[in-house]
Amino acid sequence: MENIVLHKADTRGNANHGWLNAYHSFSFASWYNPDRVQFGTLRVLNDDTIAGGMGFGTHPHDNMEIITIPLEGDLAHKDSMGNTEVIKNGDIQVMSAGTGVQHSEFNPNEDKQTKLLQIWVFPNKRNVEPRYQQITLNPDDRDNKLQQILSPNPNDAGVWIHQDAWFHLGKFEAGKSTNYELKKEGNGLYFFNLKGEVTVNGQELSDRDGLGITDFKTLEIKANTDAEFLLLEIPMEQKY
Template sequence: MKNTVVHKADTRGHADHGWLNAYHSFSFASWYNPERVQFGSLRVLNDDTIAAGMGFGTHPHDNMEIISIPLEGDLAHTDSMGNTETIKTGDVQVMSAGSGIKHSEFNPNPDQRTKLLQIWVYPNQQNVEPRYQQITLNPEDRKNKLQQILSPNAEDAGVWIHQDAWFHLGKFDKEVTATYDLKKEGNGMYAFILSGNVTINGQDLETRDGFGIWDTTSLDIKATTDAEFLLMEIPMQH
């Protein structure tokens, strides 16, 4: 299919720093793949495991929407806006870095690792006032259906960002199907399989595979085993 790209789990960049074991779906830090710099407005998809008591020291960002989704354990957050929060499994955190912020992220637990997805999306406007938001999701809302966790609209379900993007989580039993209709013309979809096997528009995907598709208006999704997955609809131009 000419309007698709498949990123198998074992083709991702990998860096094991001891305290941090990171897999990169797109070029990041010392891992560079000219064919995997971004997918539309999606710039970073990092699958991170942080050792007990370890984390990222204070560092700066600007003009990026940064989304963190803990998959296991907790993450303690401190930033230059004065936020001191802990995000737990089941939460979603977003920072609009805008005109510039500094932050740190640590695993506060002395005896448990933290696993999280770190996602960067290019914003649709530059130098906005930095902002922070986190919410706690109800996991029942993704049981055999698609749960919206992010949108461009502050009044919609989930967190919001400065971009015409919509993220959904699904936790499907085997054989459950769904159709996803893209919300904005010109957008594409990048799906990331958290666990299990999923078929999307005929493409078979396994745990930690990524699948990008564009020039389409809808997705046919089927869980071929019990599965969890993240759908990221984003503009193909940024």
């Protein structure tokens, strides 16, 4: 029997600092909800808008896989591993924080905002050597199909992390549908609807709604309008 957890967009935590307007699907910073601490090994899903010229100063992380997906505008990244990069819509970036890394993230454009998703996943190995990876995706590869953007395998499509996780992006026209089969038994799936109206295993979702599903065989996804979404398959149990 499948288990479903529905997170409507307006139930997320929100912190609007002026320069940063952040929506939290799971407890983060000053927003704490005991029922929304994590979903399996998925710890953070932040939906951030950063004002022009603003950003996060240098701060530390350790033992976390940190994935950044820009949705609009640019993000300038600098870290203690010596990486100085700009990531933009169409890119995906991952940092394995491992034994410890420091980084800063800024919107380099004074005249336009930056929108991004930042996702934290607990790793399956502690204290690994920190690493950085950034690639540019081909958005055509998600037209009416699922585009793999992350996996556990360095030789597979997308970036890789230290966890048995698979992420996919989809951009579907109204009326189109697809199915998703779990890659690994025992994993769960968190579906984050970026925009449009979709039905997932009978559950209707709108802009920025989230849906966690476990104990299912097949995920049935139908776009009721033109829609874009992110699928996160992640282990439900934390193992090192």
